[in-house]
Amino acid sequence: MGRRKTLAESAAVPGRRMTGRGVAALLSGVGLAIAANVLSAPILLYLAVLLFALLVLSAIAVFAPRRRAVVGRTVTADLLTVGDDTTVRLRLDLRTMMRAPAGAWHDVLPRAVRGGSSGDFPSADAERTSNGVTMTMTYPISGARRGLASLGPLMLRTEDPFGLFARAEELGEVTPITVVPAILPLPRLTDKTGRAGGTAQTSSHRLGQGSDNLSPRRYVPGDSMRRIHWRATAHRGDLMVRQEEQESSPDALVVLDRAGARWPSTAEAADPEAFDHAVTACAAVAVHLVDHGYAVDVVDATGVLIGRLRGAEDERDGLLVALAAVSPRSGERDAGLPAASEGHTIGPLVVITGSIDEVDAAALPHGGAGTPILLATAPAPDALTAAAAHGWHTAVLGEDPALAWADAGAQEEPAHVSV
Structure with missing residues (x-):
């Protein structure tokens, strides 16, 4: 032997x-x-x-x-x-x-x-x-x-x-x-958005998709000219834009911060596998949200699309393959975070990051998202407190994303719910 x-x-x-x-x-x-x-x-x-x-x-x-x-x-x-x-x-x-x-x-x-x-x-x-x-x-x-x-x-x-x-x-x-990455189960959100579920979000924002019978709204500075609803404009005499263009915004947005400065690779790092924990959490959160009826976009901090989930099995596999190959960007700072979350106001916004200090956490925008959640693997002592003061649900992310998800305001659905 x-x-x-x-x-x-x-x-x-x-x-x-x-x-x-x-x-x-x-x-x-x-x-x-x-x-x-x-x-x-x-x-x-x-x-x-x-x-x-x-x-x-x-x-x-x-x-x-x-x-x-x-x-x-x-x-x-x-x-x-x-x-x-x-x-x-x-x-x-x-x-x-x-x-x-x-x-x-x-x-x-x-x-x-x-x-x-x-x-x-x-x-x-x-x-x-x-x-x-x-x-x-x-x-x-x-x-x-x-x-x-x-x-x-x-x-x-x-x-x-x-x-x-x-x-x-x-x-x-x-x-x-x-x-x-393994897809780990997560508890449901206790926030109002989580209780309503993605189906409610989808039905209110996607009714009549692709048709012209939706109620248009008035043009406001900054709207694209390609969104002009010419039939409604001619009828009302004012510039009107298509309301259904809200469909371009995902019901839920998951941001994986890949900035190299967030993920130190030195031997002195507290957790050398922190980025893997973040990727695992990203997969778990994205699949959890799509399973509860949300249309989910997964992007990095600069707004680059990593994956899109609308319920199809091949989309889920595509996201997992993309996450298998993802890695931190060398030398990248967090300047892309505002661009990644800009304009997201429909459903949950989940930002997953590494080391973040108090100044960056306080300046992190959520764009009025229904449920802004910040998960960080190595936050500075007062970073999460600063983010919470601006409306974020925060938690320290470790090996088990379910624990962080619960700390950020999620728990199991009650066995009996009175309506």
Whole structure:
């Protein structure tokens, strides 16, 4: 068992080299040759020559044969969620001029996944012929952290029958894998907007979508000329704009602050995984809101769209894939936060950030949002108090977003509600 573990671990280092046993055999041969000359003992010289010949034959058996390999790798799940398990199926078709010696295989795994990806070569059920080996291996993996990663390459280490020389090489290509954040359940908002739900918001702002029978409103400075309702303008004599253009504003807005200054990457940082916690919270909040009837836009602090949820399954997968690849922007400050929340006045506005001080928190606008929520992983001592004074529901964000969501004013829906 110990030798097998050593082979599997060392298979990750490609190259051809002499093993510890081979070095011992070489030194023994040199010692025997010296002793034979000093002691005038021919038998010792014969033993030395035998060891040298064995070393040469072992080296030829390991190093000389040319190998051609075809590696196929399939993953059961298209998207792997952090904390979930799936299975990897690996097929190796190895062709060589000579009978392939025994050894160990090891499939290289990224940090994003965990699993036992090594074993004996050839396996017990392998099809072995005079010029090659065909074998199929399966092993389980689980999502460890979000990210875009790759499985592989396959590392194969073989030794001669005497264990004097070893050959380790990379075989096949890598297989991309996407590990998406886990969607954790959240309690419902106790705020009026949360109790009404996104369905109420949608029905009041989306009735008659795309038609001309909505009540237009008067033009105000700043409205786009493309929103002019010409039929109503001609009828009333004043410039009128289409009321249904409110549909362009999402019922709920989730802002993930990616400013590099918010997410220190030094070893002294209190929580080096804080950004991952923020991304997990972002996914949980967005899915929670869309499940409760809201149309959700997820943007970064500069207003760049990360994902849009309107209830379709492919939209949810698209958002999770985008969040799997998202990372802090190097050197970016928080100047984009006003632009991200500007004009959002319909439903919940959730801002998720990292380290934020009192001055920035006090200047953070919410545009009159129905429920402004600020979640910060590393706020300054008085930062959340300053934000709360301007109407924000605040909480410190840790590993469990449900705790922060509850601290920000959410709790489970009561078992019985009188209407």
